[in-house]
Amino acid sequence: xxxxxxxxxxxxxxxxxxxxxxxxxxxxxxxxxxxxxxxxxxxxxxxxxxxxxxxxxxxxxxxxxxxxxxxxxxxxxxxxxxxxxxxxxxxxxxxxxxxxxxxxxxxxxxxxxxxxxxxxxxxxxxxxxxxxxxxxxxxxxxxxxxxxxxxxxxxxxxxxxxxxxxxxxxxxxxxxxxxxxxxxxxxxxxxxxxxxxxxxxxxxxxxxxxxxxxxxxxxxxxxxxxxxxxxxxxxxxxxxxxxxxx
Numbered sequence: 222x223x224x225x226x227x228x229x230x231x232x233x234x235x236x237x238x239x240x241x242x243x244x245x246x247x248x249x250x251x252x253x254x255x256x257x258x259x260x261x262x263x264x265x266x267x268x269x270x271x272x273x274x275x276x277x278x279x280x281x282x283x284x285x286x287x288x289x290x291x292x293x294x295x296x297x298x299x300x301x302x303x304x305x306x307x308x309x310x311x312x313x314x315x316x317x318x319x320x321x322x323x324x325x326x327x328x329x330x331x332x333x334x335x336x337x338x339x340x341x342x343x344x345x346x347x348x349x350x351x352x353x354x355x356x357x358x359x360x361x362x363x364x365x366x367x368x369x370x371x372x373x374x375x376x377x378x379x380x381x382x383x384x385x386x387x388x389x390x391x392x393x394x395x396x397x398x399x400x401x402x403x404x405x406x407x408x409x410x411x412x413x414x415x416x417x418x419x420x421x422x423x424x425x426x427x428x429x430x431x432x433x434x435x436x437x438x439x440x441x442x443x444x445x446x447x448x449x450x451x452x453x454x455x456x457x458x459x460x461x462x463x464x465x466x467x
Contacts, residue, residue, distance in 0.1 A: 225384065226361075228359075236354050236357050240393060240397065243346070245397075248405055251338055252413050271435060275435065281296055286448050297445070300442055306439070308439035308442070354390035358390075359390045365385075375387065375389050377390070377391040
């Protein structure tokens with residue numbers, strides 16, 4: 222049977238709160254250090270153009286029902302026809318994003334700097350937590366959990382009799398590491414340098430491929446069913462007036 226523990230308030234004051242504050246401060250420091258290490262480079266005109274094309278095509282899909290059918294068909298043909306459509310990319314002309322990334326030394330250097338700014342602070346912080354706070358029961362979750370969460374919430378505590386809802390200091394570090402993304406988005410904005418998930422995807426080679434985005438937007442535009450909303454406005458207005466007058 223799981224045992225109930227009485228947590229000392231000193232653990233809250235000297236372990237839980239300092240660990241959370243240090244993680245937030247390190248994340249903010251990483252953001253500004255990454256901005257300082259980032260080299261200034263002119264954005265690729267082709268990538269900017271393709272991004273603007275995707276935005277224009279999405280706006281067309283969003284407001285398709287507010288233009289006449291003939292105008293919508295003309296715009297859709299302008300974007301997605303197979304000969305010279307703006308969203309159509311021939312198969313032989315599709316660039317390889319990984320080869321394009323490694324051919325640019327500035328891009329490879331920026332990625333290496335970003336990876337260093339992610340790995341070094343995490344390694345030092347984990348060593349600090351493991352040395353000073355190892356073995357502490359830092360907090361308790363106010364709802365019951367199953368045994369599957371024990372390995373995630375009680376990392377560093379080898380006691381099977383402790384209830385699963387108790388969180389060790391090492392597990393609290395990992396929860397802060399992957400759970401402060403929303404807080405950093407509020408403090409630093411959506412495009413911040415503390416998103417470790419995006420960094421890991423970049424390290425794995427999953428870069429942005431504008432060709433796939435153009436193809437996906439072309440397919441989405443081709444399947445749009447146009448229904449002009451203007452002829453129905455008079456009927457809706459009439460129905461609303463009748464409800465008001467009745």
